[in-house]
Amino acid sequence: MEVRASHLMMPVLFLLGVSFSDSALAENTTDGQRPGLKEILFGDREILDGAGVLELEAPKRAQDAAIVPVTVRALIPQAPERYIKTITLIVDRNPVPVAGVFNMSPDNGLATISTRIRVDAYTDVRAVAETSDGTLYHASRFVKAAGGCSAPAMKDQDTALARMGRLKLRLEERPIVGAPVKAQILVSHPNYSGLQMDQLTRHYIPAHYVQSIKVMYDGRQILAVEGDISLSENPSVHFYFVPQSAGDITAEVIDTEGNVFTGAWPVTPQSDT
């Protein structure tokens, strides 16, 4: 439910233009006259330093502000007694700061994820992990990049539009039963931000982006992503899961126009002998 709630907050954040300022986080106070992003997302809950729990990797200076690769590295295993339940990825100075909420479970084995985001201005990028016992942990990186949200989409438009809705799953070679295997789900989608302008009509290209990515394995959900416009075009998520037996990975992707894209891929893990 928290996930839904934070997703619904996004338009509010957009209107207020609030930011997740360093002071708000460090001092745990409200951000001047209007509520800070931290308060909107996490209320008055304490957020602990993420040392030993998670690390955030992001380039100091982005090569392409519209495609900034970030990795949230989990430093604790996904043990049933205590695991990382959600990772919220936040780009402070983006028009819509929450880039995505990534939901995971012990089935992931490891909660490490990588994705690609748009960065609109020099900003802190943050990851907040919530563990299954309800504790929040935080890691951040400062990224120098600008213009990523209004940057034009698609290098090769004909190819990109012809491919729209295609899903791709990449799996590490030779998955082993019972061991975390790295996977990548790729969605071909322009993820229009609503901030890209049509120069001739002076209108903005309407926002049209991937809202939800759900990945199941053998009937169990192994990843659920609530996305928004701060995810780059052709959203990509690297994640881990632990295959226990041969089965199908299925994915269901829904965009803001209600389009549903699906895919299925067989997985045949080997036993580790």
Add this chain to the structure above:
Amino acid sequence: MTLRSFTLLGRWVMGITLWIAADGMAASADTTSAVPMPVRTIAPGVYVYVGRHEEATPHNLGATGNMGFIVGGESVAVVDTGGSARAGARLREAVRAVTHLPIRFVINTHVHPDHVMGNAAFAGDEPEFIGHRNLQRALVARGEYYLERLRESLGAAAAGTRIIPPTRIVDTEVTIDLGGRELNLVAHPAAHTDNDLTVFDAATGTLWTGDLLFVERIPVVDGSLKGWLEGTARLRATGAAHVVPGHGHPPPDALAAFDAQDGYLRKLLTEIRISIARGESIEHAVASVGRSEAEKWALFEDYNARNVVTAFTELEWE
């Protein structure tokens, strides 16, 4: 010495002096009295300004790509217009220093700002603005973004710069006539961008490649890496006597220039495919791919990583 040749010589000497004085200096604020761009003749009636291997600054007016013009019996065709209205105005003065024939055609080889942002300087000539069938779409998607970046980098020197979309579209191929001189314009499939247009002047065998060929400066992938390698193969086959690249000096040996560029692009292709097959992330690829070419190209550190990101997101869909 006839009066006419004396006048021409005088104009030439004066022009050279002005070029020496002006090259590297920002043009005056008044675009109507701009100093001519220092163009060189590479074949009869073919004039080229070789852009600087720099990012756009108020100093270079965004004239960081090549541009120039071709003079026919009745009219002039301009090929690319520089990175700002002022750069375009300086190119227009260079045309006027050579001929008073009307400028009937302004050809944009692709959407990048250093090739289209000087169009406004020619609006008063009422030429046909000619571009690839995808150029307008690309201007729609990127124009505002480019103008924003231009205002940031040029400041007041960006004044007067605006987007002028094509008034005539090349679907696959078009021939225009400058009066006894025909230019063949070819629209290419996605390569450097998805709107690359080349210009061939049959009279001198001169091929203007636009940014399908980079010389000295690192090639920038903004369309399709695989498409670009295919496009280069087609250009090699034209057997042009002279080649005007989109960046860098017209090469004495065009095939060697294509070889150098293909070498870099193939390296990207091979190394990124290996990286993807290994399941590596973009960050990993950025740190290693293409590095062995670092010493060969100007602005390598500014663009190689970006090329890797672009090509990686293309090739992971193979």
